[in-house]
Amino acid sequence: MSRIDNLVKELCPDGVDYKPLATLFDTRNGYTPRKTDAEAWSGDEVPWFRMEDIRANGGILDDSIQRISKSAVKGGRLFAADSILVATSATIGEHALIRVPHLSNQRFTCLTLKDEYRSRFDVKFLYYYCFRLDEWCKKNTTVSSFQSVDMVGFKRFRFPIPPLAVQREIVRVLDQFTQLEAELEAELEARRRQYEYYRHREMTFSGSVTRSPLGELVQVKTGAAVSKRLIQENPGPYPVINSGREPLGYIGEYNTEGNPVGITSRGAGVGSITWCEGRYYRGNLNYGVTVKDVNELDVRFLYHSLQYMQPELRALCSFQGIPALNKASLERLVIPLPDMAVQMKVVSILDKFDALVNDLNSGLPAEIAARRKQYEYYRDKLLAFPEKGAAA
Structure with missing residues (x-):
């Protein structure tokens, strides 16, 4: 944190510029090929992202669960690699950085940096800043047949442009937080598998019971x-x-x-x-x-x-x-x-695993929740920049 504070003081003592989303990004809407278009669904050349991809595989993706044919691409133009998909209808408050050329369904708006701004951003900094955009989206919706984001305001949402050295240091710090959370999630999954093993062993009784x-x-x-x-x-x-x-x-x-x-x-x-x-x-x-x-x-x-x-x-x-x-x-x-002695033995073993993998007040879920809260606190703090020219 002190290194980032020092970089900000050294490189942008007077604050940073902010630009509207529409100034920085080209935006395109996702779409779904017609279900009656058999050819569109017969191939697997093009990654086609949906909310299920984020839920299953996280926010930085290089492949999709479902793929479609090249024939389904409108005008032959894919969404560019290193674009950000932001959920702007139905399930709002999610986004993902997509590392490969791709398409998405209509629930997403694709943000691709304009050429003149590519050299001024670390794309992972933008990915992290989009958590702030997610919060804005959740607070600025319209409702017709389903919930959707106010797209006029969306295009006015402003991004800071701190020096690249500051962006990269922020990315380094936030990457460490996300890596630690990923390690805890992996440990939790391993413990769950262990719990399932022991539960099956302890709950499988012979025919004499x-x-x-x-x-x-x-x-x-x-x-x-x-x-x-x-x-x-x-x-x-x-x-x-x-x-x-x-x-x-x-x-x-x-x-x-x-x-x-x-x-x-x-x-x-x-x-x-x-x-x-x-x-x-x-x-x-x-x-x-x-x-x-x-x-x-x-x-x-x-x-x-x-x-x-x-x-x-x-x-x-x-x-x-x-x-x-x-x-x-x-x-x-x-x-x-089984007799009561066996019941109590089973309870003693399974209660320990149950607390470890399920209890929100103790064990791994509690630790993950605490780490996530800490991460969100520091992420918000790191991504708050004074605006150049703003009144003190």
Whole structure:
């Protein structure tokens, strides 16, 4: 940081110039070839980027998941290498630096530096600065059939032009942050695979272990109706658990205490297992699963069993219309019931892995979140430049 501060003081003591996006970049809209154009989809010569590429492979890309034929290129002109794709409709707030000639779908606007400015920028500096553009885009949208960015304002968005030495030092520092995050993500993925291995090993019991229908061991009860309006009108400290793994919000009343295990009963997350300790509000898209005899079945062992049996749970669900899990079908699900000593051994092993790979308050997810917050803080600080000629 001190080196960058010194460079800024030395090379641009009076501030830096800012230029509008439309001055610096040529812009082109992405497009999707007609689905009826078989020839366009038959070849794989041209990388064709979509939001799925960013989600799967990150923000600096040199190939796409899907490719199309040269015949699909309008006017024979690809988007240039080292251009930046910015999401300007539908899913807004994402961008990517594309290192190869390419095309994209219509959800992106392609930014290509004009020739007269190529020598004045490190393209990775622009990539990092586009995180600021992402934030601007999210705050400046219009809505018709779907959300889209105010393109008049978009073209007026201004970029700083600090000296190249400053840009390169900023890129070096931010690259270190992103590399550290990538290493932590890779470690998390390795730990998840290790967790899956041990969970399979510990949850695979011999034929001599007792197995019982879930309905004989637990009571299954649907939660109460809940809505976003109810949460807004009755704020409070109690989490609302409904159709997702994370709380829908927080409310001033609770209807569940000491019954942490739940199963999503409807919606896209149907069959997923929830765990919420203490007092909370269980919504009507979540089954509460209460152990009848805690001396026979440990509640945490039940949680790990249901997590392991996700494929069987999903197989019980109906996917015609809104995905749903019928209560009677759920109660027929057969789960293992080893003796309590074995249950506690399994819980001890799997709880350690579960905390390491899933707990947002500890383990690797917490460390990654902390590093990401630190990175975003320093990124914002590094990319803030005084403007030349602006009043002090």
